[in-house]
Each structure stands twice: as C-alpha cells, then as structure tokens.
Amino acid sequence: MSQFTTADMNVCQIEAHGLVAAAGSDSRPSVSVWNYRRTAITAPISKAAIEAAWQAAVGVKLCDCLNNRYTQAFNLCRIVNDATDPNIQVTRALPGTVIGDSMSTISAAYLLFRSALRGKGLKGSKHLFPVSESGTTAATSDIWNAGMLVLLGNLAAAHIAGFTDSNGNIWVPTILRRGKKYSQLTKNNTVVIVQDVASVVINKRVAKMNKRYVRSIY
Numbered sequence: 001m002s003q004f005t006t007a008d009m010n011v012c013q014i015e016a017h018g019l020v021a022a023a024g025s026d027s028r029p030s031v032s033v034w035n036y037r038r039t040a041i042t043a044p045i046s047k048a049a050i051e052a053a054w055q056a057a058v059g060v061k062l063c064d065c066l067n068n069r070y071t072q073a074f075n076l077c078r079i080v081n082d083a084t085d086p087n088i089q090v091t092r093a094l095p096g097t098v099i100g101d102s103m104s105t106i107s108a109a110y111l112l113f114r115s116a117l118r119g120k121g122l123k124g125s126k127h128l129f130p131v132s133e134s135g136t137t138a139a140t141s142d143i144w145n146a147g148m149l150v151l152l153g154n155l156a157a158a159h160i161a162g163f164t165d166s167n168g169n170i171w172v173p174t175i176l177r178r179g180k181k182y183s184q185l186t187k188n189n190t191v192v193i194v195q196d197v198a199s200v201v202i203n204k205r206v207a208k209m210n211k212r213y214v215r216s217i218y
Helices: 047-064 146-161
Strands: 011-020 028-038 070-079 088-095 107-114 123-128 140-144 170-176 194-196 199-202
Touching (some): 047 088, 047 146, 047 170
C-alpha cells in the first residue's frame, strides 16, 4: 500500500514504446519519455485514465510523424512522486502513418523543450525516429520540408497543450530535473523538482543519433 495520498501524486511519466521493423538488418526499439504535472491536486488519480488521455492527445500525433516501419507497441505510465509506484502497461498497436521509404535509423526529428528559466537542467528534448525520406526535398535534403514541419508542429502543439484525463485532472508538460542537486527519485520520500515547459522548438535540420545504428551486415 502506497504511503502517498492523492494530494502527493502530482507528476506522471509516460513511456511510449514502439518497434521499428527490420529493413535489411535488425529491428530497433523506439522509446520516448514524456513528463507531466497536474495543475490542481483535488481529483482522484487513475493511471489508466492518464494513459488513455495522453494517447488520444499526444500519442496519435507522435505516430503521425513517424514512418510506417514503426509500430507503437505499448505505453507505460506511473506516478513519479512514489518511488515504489509500478508502471501500468497498456497495449497499443498504432503504426506510423507516413508511408514510403524510411531514412536510416540514425536519422531523427529533434524537438527542444524550453522552460521559462535559464540554466542547467532547464531544457528537455526528444529525438524521434524512424523518419521518412518524404520529409525532405531534393536540394534541401538536410532540412525538413513544409509537410514534415506541419506534422512536427502538430505534435509540438499537442504536447505544449497538455491533456485532461477522464477524472478531470489537467496535465501540463514539464521538465523533470534529475541529478543529486535536484530530484531524488530512487526511494521514498522522494523529492521531485520539475519546471513547466514554456515552448517547444523544432529543429528544421535532420538530426542524428549514432547509437541507433543497426548491426553491420557483411
């Protein structure tokens, strides 16, 4: 039994887990983590309700940006304030909606999350993949074209808007400040330091993440 009350449960974390299908080499997992803070500490908490509301508001927009090599497999949701709170897992099977050739798995779309303050630990980001060749245009192939920027803009707008779950809790995007100087998340009683996201900026350049290379084929 958790020692925490409804009033203590004010920061949730959602992990979107998907699989990028093999395209000549191995498949790759694709995971993104999203943190939110609720604006009022009154209504009851249901992780199932949080996950469902996030999926409808943000998860669908995420899949709209990704190549159809991607399939969203499941979401995890937990309350960060309680170190012992287990994730719930909700199965999903939503494919990426951009058809056509995929870029390499090291190519990604990059979103920068800015808070209203300056300083270390006051920004967040997302590298999202797989992205599609159709997201760029010949002669400017290092830059996202207008169509891709619309899709990324829709995702950015959905994230910054937050969502309201079926219990009436309003959740706004936040940056979870990790590290010994800030949050203590490994044992109770936790210390959870967050800063609300003030803006989401899209990098127009195609980003790279070398750790997402597929295995070599000889």
